[in-house]
Every structure is written in C-alpha cells, then in structure tokens.
Amino acid sequence: MNPxxxxxxxxxxxxxxxxxEERSIGPLVRSLRERFLYDVLVVNDGSTDGTSDAAREAGAxxxxxxxxxxxxxxxxxxxxxxxxxxxxxxxxxDGDGQHEIEDxxxxxxxxxxxxxxxxxxSRFLGEAGYRGSIPRIFGIRFFRLLVNVTTGYxxxxxxxxxxxxxxxxxxxxxxxxxxxxxxxxxxxLMHRLKSRAVExxxxxxxxxxxxxxxxxxxxxxxxxxxTLSYLINCLRRFA
Amino acid sequence: xxxxxxxxxxxxxxLLLYILEMVRRRKLREEYSILWLFGSxxxxxxxxxxxxxxxLAHALGIVYPPSFLFLVxxxxxxxxxxxxxxxxxxxHMMNKKMAQExxxxxxxxxxxxxx
Numbered sequence: 563m564n565p566x567x568x569x570x571x572x573x574x575x576x577x578x579x580x581x582x583e584e585r586s587i588g589p590l591v592r593s594l595r596e597r598f599l600y601d602v603l604v605v606n607d608g609s610t611d612g613t614s615d616a617a618r619e620a621g622a623x624x625x626x627x628x629x630x631x632x633x634x635x636x637x638x639x640x641x642x643x644x645x646x647x648x649x650x651x652x653x654x655x656d657g658d659g660q661h662e663i664e665d666x667x668x669x670x671x672x673x674x675x676x677x678x679x680x681x682x683x684s685r686f687l688g689e690a691g692y693r694g695s696i697p698r699i700f701g702i703r704f705f706r707l708l709v710n711v712t713t714g715y716x717x718x719x720x721x722x723x724x725x726x727x728x729x730x731x732x733x734x735x736x737x738x739x740x741x742x743x744x745x746x747x748x749x750x751l752m753h754r755l756k757s758r759a760v761e762x763x764x765x766x767x768x769x770x771x772x773x774x775x776x777x778x779x780x781x782x783x784x785x786x787x788x789t790l791s792y793l794i795n796c797l798r799r800f801a
Numbered sequence: 802x803x804x805x806x807x808x809x810x811x812x813x814x815x816l817l818l819y820i821l822e823m824v825r826r827r828k829l830r831e832e833y834s835i836l837w838l839f840g841s842x843x844x845x846x847x848x849x850x851x852x853x854x855x856x857l858a859h860a861l862g863i864v865y866p867p868s869f870l871f872l873v874x875x876x877x878x879x880x881x882x883x884x885x886x887x888x889x890x891x892x893h894m895m896n897k898k899m900a901q902e903x904x905x906x907x908x909x910x911x912x913x914x915x916x
Contacts, residue, residue: 605904625904631897639901646905741897 572650574600574670577640578622579633580657584612590659591620597663603643604657607636613657633723634744641736653726661724662765669726672760679731679757682717683724688763697781704785705746708792713753717761720746724764731757746788750795805867806848813845836884840877844870 576594580587587604594602604617608630618624625639637654644652651673655661665683672678705720723745727735734755740747752759820837823829847854847870858866 623908625908627900627904629896629900631900635897635901639904642901643905643908 572674573648574651574653575640575644575647575649576600576602576666577637577644577652577654578602578604578617578657579607579636579640579654580604580609580613580617581607581630581633581636582609582611582613583657584609584616586659587613587622587657588616588620590657590663591617591622594663595621598666600653600666601649603640605636605639607631607633632742634739634741637744638735638739641732641739644732645736649732650729651726652732655724660766660768662767665724665762665764666726668762669724669764672762673726673728677758678760679728679755680752680759681726682719682722682759682761683764683766684717684719684722684761685764685766686718687761701781701785705788708789709746709749712792712796713749715749715753715759717749717759719761720749722761722764722766724766731755740791743784743788747791747795750792754795802851803867806851809844809867809870810848813841813848817841817845833884833888836877836881840874840881843877844874847873 576598578587578590591602591604594600602622604613604622604624606614606617606624606626608627614624614626623643625643627636627639631639640654641652651670653666653670655663655666661683669681669683672681702719702721706717709715709717709720721743725745731752734751735748738751749759817838820829820834820841824831824834847857851866854869855866858864858869861869863869863872
C-alpha cells in the first residue's frame with residue numbers, strides 16, 4: 563500500500579449521510595477530493611437547506627432522498643449504491659466534519675490488507691482524547707458492555723459512525739441495516755456473519771455546525787430502542 | 802331483553818353493515834376488514850343468543866354476562882390494533898425502500914434533474 567495516493571484500487575466509496583449540513587458539507591467534500599482519489603457520495607437525507615447543491619458543487623455524487631429516513635436509512639442508501647456500482651470498500655463518515663479525514667487511510671488499512679471485514683474508528687483508543695457529556699459517556703459504557711457480553715467483540719467506541727467495510731458486508735447491509743442509531747445494532751449483524759471487526763484509533767471533534775442527532779432528551783429513547791432491537795436481533799434469522 | 806343487550810345488538814349490527822358497505826365501496830380493503838367483520842359477528846351472535854352468552858360467561862366465572870361482551874369487544878380491538886401496528890411497520894419498510902430507489906433513479910437521470 564502506498565499511503566500517499568490511496569483510492570484507485572480497490573474501488574472505494576466514501577459515504578457521507580447529511581441532513582441540513584449546507585455549511586459543513588461543501589468544505590468537507592472539497593477536502594476529501596483534494597486529499598484522496600476515492601469517489602465521494604453524499605446521501606442527502608431530505609434536507610430542506612442547500613445541502614444537496616453544496617455537495618454537488620464540491621464534486622460529490624449526490625443522492626437526494628425524497629423524505630427524511632433517519633441516519634440508518636440514509637447510510638443504507640449509500641451501501642445500496644455501492645453494491646449496485648460494484649464498489650469493493652465503503653468508508654462511512656459523518657457529514658458534519660466530526661471525523662478527521664486524515665484518519666481515513668488508518669480505517670481502510672485493515673480492510674485493504676484483508677485483516678478485517680469491518681474496521682471501526684474509535685475515539686477512545688490511543689492518544690485521541692475525547693470528552694463528552696455525562697449521559698453520552700454513560701451510554702457508551704452501557705453499549706460497550708452490551709456488545710462485549712453478547713458478541714464477544716471488544717469494543718471501546720460502540721456508537722462510532724466512522725468505519726470501513728468490505729464487499730460482503732456492503733451486500734449484507736444493503737439488505738439489512740437498522741433505521742435509526744444503527745452502529746450498535748450493526749455489531750450483532752457482524753457477529754451473525756462471523757465478520758472480523760477491528761477498532762482503530764481516530765480523532766473526532768465536537769460539531770462545528772448544525773445540531774447533533776443525539777440530544778440528552780433523546781438519550782433515553784436511544785438506549786431503550788437500541789437495547790430492544792439489539793436483543794431482538796439476537797433472536798432473528800438472516801437469509 | 803335488557804337494554805344493554807339491545808344496545809349491543811344494534812351497535813354490532815350497525816358496525817357489521819357499515820364495514821360491509823365500506824368494503825363494497827372499496828374504501829376498506831378486504832384484508833383489513835376480516836377482523837372487524839369477525840369481531841362484530843361474534844358480538845352480534847352473543848347478543849342475540851342470550852343463553853350462549855350466559856353459559857360462556859358462567860364457564861369463565863363472570864357474574865354479569867354482558868360484561869363478557871365488553872371483554873370480547875376489547876380483545877378484538879386489541880387484535881385489530883396489533884394488526885395495524887404490523888401493517889404500519891410494513892408500510893414503513895416499503896416507504897424506505899421506495900425513497901432509496903427514488904434517490905438512485907434521480908441520480909441516474911442526471912444531477913440537474915432535481916425538480
């Protein structure tokens with residue numbers, strides 16, 4: 563691997579779900595295109611602001627969802643697109659600039675070398691310091707325990723939305739992907755597929771623009787919903 | 802015949818006719834009418850055949866037989882609501898798939914074809 567010019571082979575797609583991100587999406591897409599050769603796909607999740615145009619002007623492929631599907635539905639659209647267009651690897655990062663794009667090669671490395679089927683960026687590994695609100699940290703600890711106990715994956719950052727997956731997972735996720743708050747649920751799906759998942763240290767920042775989809779108010783709903791769908795996924799069969 | 806029995810005969814008969822009429826006019830799909838029809842027929846029969854209602858209520862240890870009618874009614878309403886929740890979930894899934902397909906079709910038509 564030549565870390566200087568990633569992106570020609572294998573065929574890699576960067577998927578950015580975006581909802582009302584007209585200010586941050588343009589610069590983000592532009593810096594991705596300047597730095598890497600990967601195709602950049604923005605899934606505009608029914609935004610009513612200029613997200614779609616800003617992304618297109620910056621050189622992204624844009625899919626405009628006619629209505630807001632939630633983060634899981636938007637990301638799944640990206641997997642669907644990647645599956646149809648024959649991409650080998652998908653990198654998914656947030657559309658709001660929270661994830662450090664310079665860390666993309668680190669997240670891709672385990673996939674490209676075949677060491678893992680999924681590589682998840684963790685803000686808690688290595689020296690990447692992260693401070694969050696108390697409910698958020700509590701939620702993360704809770705999900706960490708849930709994932710560890712039920713699947714055996716040793717995760718430090720179960721809610722991370724910065725990850726890369728290979729072709730078999732792209733195909734699977736294009737059929738089965740949770741609608742909202744999908745990251746924790748995805749561990750059960752990966753466990754079912756006997757996927758090899760590894761975490762790599764990445765940097766994450768506080769949001770520069772827009773509002774987080776997870777407010778303290780919604781944290782309780784988030785925990786209950788994710789726990790429920792997680793436990794139900796344990797009982798489910800997948801074709 | 803007690804007044805509550807008359808009320809339940811009239812109400813369940815009216816419900817039955819109303820559902821049938823809605824299905825006939827295609828305002829209600831057959832698949833969604835089955836539980837309604839079945840529920841109203843059961844209540845109508847139990848209201849007409851007082852001795853059936855009495856013996857069923859007695860067998861279940863219900864002192865006041867007409868309250869068994871309410872129980873049956875509530876159970877059917879519960880079933881119908883669960884049926885709706887399932888139907889909504891199915892529509893939700895189909896809606897999601899269609900939104901995703903529309904987004905991809907719009908993209909294939911060319912990036913400018915937004916409106």
